Amino acid sequence: xxxxxxxxxxxxxxxxxxxxxxxxxxxxxxxxxxxxxxxxxxxxxxxxxxxxxxxxxxxxxxxxxxxxxxxxxxxxxxxxxxxxxxxxxxxxxxxxxxxxxxxxxxxxxxxxxxxxxxxxxxxxxxxxxxxxxxxxxxxxxxxxxxxxxxxxxxxxxxxxxxxxxxxxxxxxxxxxxxx
Numbered sequence: 001x002x003x004x005x006x007x008x009x010x011x012x013x014x015x016x017x018x019x020x021x022x023x024x025x026x027x028x029x030x031x032x033x034x035x036x037x038x039x040x041x042x043x044x045x046x047x048x049x050x051x052x053x054x055x056x057x058x059x060x061x062x063x064x065x066x067x068x069x070x071x072x073x074x075x076x077x078x079x080x081x082x083x084x085x086x087x088x089x090x091x092x093x094x095x096x097x098x099x100x101x102x103x104x105x106x107x108x109x110x111x112x113x114x115x116x117x118x119x120x121x122x123x124x125x126x127x128x129x130x131x132x133x134x135x136x137x138x139x140x141x142x143x144x145x146x147x148x149x150x151x152x153x154x155x156x157x158x159x160x161x162x163x164x165x166x167x168x169x170x171x172x173x174x175x176x177x178x179x
Contacts (some may be wrong), residue, residue: 035177039142041155043170049140051098053088058098060084062138064157066166078166080104080159082138098142106136108164135162143176147153151175 019089034054040045049062066078082104112128136159144153151174158167 037146037151037174037176039144039155039172039174041168041170041172042158043168045157045166045168047140047155047157047168047169047170047172049084053096056088058086058088058100058103058104059082060086060100060140062102062104062140062157064138064159064168066159066168078106078108078159078164080106080136080138080166082136082159084138084140086140094147095143095145096141100138100140100142102138104136104138104159106134106161108132108134108160108161108166110164132163134161134163142172144172146174149175149177 021107036052039047039049039051045067046065047062048064049060052059060083062084063081064079066080082102083102084102086098086100088096088098108131110130110132112130114128138157138159140155140157142155143151143152146153151171151172153174154170155172156167156169159165
């Protein structure tokens with residue numbers, strides 16, 4: 001009788017472990033969701049992107065504004081517009097972590113030489129602004145919690161270029177459907 005209960009216990013443990021293994025295989029075989037969403041990030045800069053997720057991969061059209069404080073009363077604004085490609089690193093039904101990189105047209109603004117005073121009062125803040133257009137490498141890292149249509153998360157975005165590398169960080173809001 002003692003062996004009978006031990007045998008039932010062992011069989012129930014084996015049965016439970018095999019069914020748990022089958023459930024984990026079903027989860028792994030389940031196709032990751034696909035869809036499209038708009039990502040808007042507000043923080044140290046502004047970033048807006050249209051992201052399309054297809055399986056493990058992400059395609060994105062991005063536009064970013066970077067604020068730089070170099071002594072002006074009004075900060076300089078540099079911007080980029082680019083195409084990015086990336087990978088969904090970790091995702092369950094509600095959370096996802098994405099890394100993307102690509103190529104972007106970038107416009108940088110820098111403070112140039114000081115202007116000559118045009119009048120008898122000199123306020124000391126008149127400088128020429130130098131705009132440069134370069135090709136940059138945009139990078140974006142997103143972590144978010146995404147419900148059926150609305151999501152919230154954090155986005156770190158940057159543009160690496162030869163004139164003026166820039167970055168931004170902020171809270172992101174996402175609107176769209178992931179299937």
